[in-house]
Amino acid sequence: MSHRIPPPWGRHYPPYQIAAIARLLADRGLPASAVLAGTGLDPVALDDVACRSSVMQHLAAWRNALELASDPGLSFQLGRGLHLPDHGSFGLMLLSCESVSDYFRRAQACQGLVASALTLEARIEGGDALWVLTDGAAHELPNALHDFLIEQQVAQLVTQMQDLLGPEVRPALARFAHPAPPHRAIYAQQLQCPSVFGWHRNELRFDAEVLSRRPRLANAFTAAALQTACEGALAEIEDSLGLAGKVYQALCMLPELGAGMKAVASTFQMTERTLRRRLAGEGTSFSSIADQVRHRMATQHLQRPGASVEQIALITGFSDSANFRRAFLRWTGMTPAQFRRQHQAHHGHPQPARAASHPFSLATQ
Structure with missing residues (x-):
């Protein structure tokens, strides 16, 4: 199963997460139209099973919700309120997995079916099974919205594990890259585990013993049938991307962006002229798509300690750091150094203790 993530502008996703936000705010007397402002969606569309929405539309709704509600617990309420069946075939497949290890593998492999600005990576590290959350379309969001999405996603992962095994299952530890917020007490209440802030990444840990446990609704036949349905849905998304979306994906998967149009065209078995046309x-x-990918990669690398501006310029396909600085100023309105200082002021980066770590194999066991 592929775990490539579609570009954020594609309308591939049922708007159930947007509908969940609208319901939460409706309970507070706020109309759905306020949540949907700027999304291009109307309230009727939220009940249309044929409606599809993009990550960008979800981001607009999440931004509206954050501005409309003064409740710092809204992100947790949203995440804790979204259960596996709410995710359709994808969620039901996970609910019927034969082991928690199987759940981790399938959730990572099929995450392209869920509208998210974050990317999930399942890992085994230091006796723990954990989710590591990295930025996808969230790499350039305002800090408040970025942290809102991290909180929502971590809360949702706790809910999913309890859907699988029961409410008594708790995470071992949650770590966050952002500093401790004023509402840190809500973290302990909603996540039911200790939280560490100012870490070098966002992660949610469970004791590795859960991996061998059998979910309450495990059913091999149902899981296999729904996996086939999910693979078909992923294939439909892939087919609907258009060439622009496929070029975007191809560039995102390159370790460095030095490859030109000729190299990318050859991967699609066409000439540069045909690709351009x-x-x-x-x-x-091609230059517009490459510019978007360079922007994404540059901000991601600048958020990590270690790499110099010169190294990032090379990785993102610039001939020298001066050209990279000019491009970054055009993208963000600030220099790479200013962006890095701003990020580090909001996100601490202590050096983690070294531990044996490896990703889950995506092969079906």
């Missing part, structure tokens, strides 16, 4: 037919260009 077909992208123009979709209203874009």
Whole structure:
């Protein structure tokens, strides 16, 4: 199963998360139209099973919710209120997995079916099974919205594990890259585990003994049938991306962006001229797509300690650091150094203790 993530502009996802936000705020007397402002969706669309929405539309709704509600616990309420069946075939597949280890593998492999600005990686490390949350489309969001999405996603992962095994299951530890917020007490209440802030990454840990446990609704036949359905849905998304989306994905998967149009065109078995013509037919260009990917990669690398501006310029395909600085100023309105200082002021980066770590194998066992 593929775990490539579609580009954030594609309308691939049922808007059930947006509907959940609208319901939460409706209980507080706020109309759905306020949540949907700027999304291009109307309240009727939230009940339409054929409606599909993009990550960008979800981000607009999440931003509206954050501005409309003064409740710092809203993100946790949203995450704790979304159960596995709310995710359709994807969630039901996870609910019927034969082991928690199987759940981790399938959730990572099929995460492209869920509208999220974050990317999940399942790992085994230091006797723990953990989710590591990294930025996808969230790499350039305002700090308040970024932290809202992290809180929501971690709360949702706790809910999923309890859906599988029962409410008595608790995480061992949650760690967050952002500093301790004024509402830190809500973390302990909602996540039911200790929380550490100012860490070098966002992660949620469970004792590795849960991996061998059998979920309450495990059913091999149901899991296999729903996996087939999920693979079909992923294939439909892949087919609907258009060439622009596929070029975006191809560039995102490169370790460095030095490859030019000729190299990318060859992966699609076409000439540069054909690639240029077909992208123009979709209203874009190779340079525009590469610019978006460079922006994403640059901000991600600047958020990590260690890499110099010169190294990041090389990784993102610039001939020198001066050109990279000019491009970054155009993207963000600040220099790479200013961006890094701003990020580090909000996110501490202590050096983690070294521990044996490896990702889950995505092969079905």
